[in-house]
Amino acid sequence: MIRGRGLVGAVLLCVAFAACQKPVKPGDPVPGLTKDQRASFDRGQVVFDSTFTPATGLGPLFNADGCGECHEDPVKGGVGDEVELHAAAFHSPVCDPLAGQGGFVFQLKSTPALKAAVGIDSEPVPPNATARALRTTPVLFGRGLLDLVPDSLILSYADPDDRNGDGISGRPNHFVDGRPGRFGRKAFVPRLDEFNDGAFSAEQGISSPAVLT
Numbered sequence: 001m002i003r004g005r006g007l008v009g010a011v012l013l014c015v016a017f018a019a020c021q022k023p024v025k026p027g028d029p030v031p032g033l034t035k036d037q038r039a040s041f042d043r044g045q046v047v048f049d050s051t052f053t054p055a056t057g058l059g060p061l062f063n064a065d066g067c068g069e070c071h072e073d074p075v076k077g078g079v080g081d082e083v084e085l086h087a088a089a090f091h092s093p094v095c096d097p098l099a100g101q102g103g104f105v106f107q108l109k110s111t112p113a114l115k116a117a118v119g120i121d122s123e124p125v126p127p128n129a130t131a132r133a134l135r136t137t138p139v140l141f142g143r144g145l146l147d148l149v150p151d152s153l154i155l156s157y158a159d160p161d162d163r164n165g166d167g168i169s170g171r172p173n174h175f176v177d178g179r180p181g182r183f184g185r186k187a188f189v190p191r192l193d194e195f196n197d198g199a200f201s202a203e204q205g206i207s208s209p210a211v212l213t
């Protein structure tokens, strides 16, 4: 009997404790991070929330002056109403993302210095492009957790011919080097830090040791 009461008390304590814990809001770090992980989150948040200028590396071609300018709703890291421009040239059977001519993201803005020097407001799409596409800005919450999912788990869901008859034919995408992709609308880029390096370059014209252009 005493044991039974003890158990009920323990359960109630747990419920009361859970009720006292602050609920996780969009953009919050997940609970239970180590000190190092929390410090890494805080450093990343400072960069994500920064507004860049030409003096701090913006441009000369860019789409916006900060990650949080696009990923912003309901807080930084969320969705956004900005739409970016992609272009490619189709040479059957493959699609050339025009990387050597500024692709695959074409920047819609230029710094005053570039405008003064060459007179362009945005990056010109080369005339050999055969297709243009627009991409809306997605939410980023939880993408750090997606980064932790093992490749083997993603691949275990592959079912290209819908052999299990559930109406879903999962086809994993692969990066150019063969690794399974997961980030971007076409799940092309394998790791979150690789996508972020690319976003600095493609969206803000900011190079990094990983992406020098």
Ligand code: HEC
Pocket (backbone or CB within 6 Å): 048, 063, 064, 065, 066, 067, 068, 069, 070, 071, 082, 083, 084, 135, 136, 137, 138, 139, 140, 143, 182, 183, 184, 185, 186, 192, 195, 196, 199, 200, 203, 204
């Ligand atoms: C001009 C608006 C814009 C800016 C600025 C921007 N992004 Fe994005 N972001 C997008 C769009 C559009 C996509 C979807 C791209 C796609 O599907 O290929 C995206 C996708 C992403 C993704 C992939 C999400 C997923 O679910 O796969 C990550 C991660 C990301 N952005 C991080 C960043 C970071 C970090 C920065 C700052 C360095 C940044 N973005 C700046 C518009 C922007």
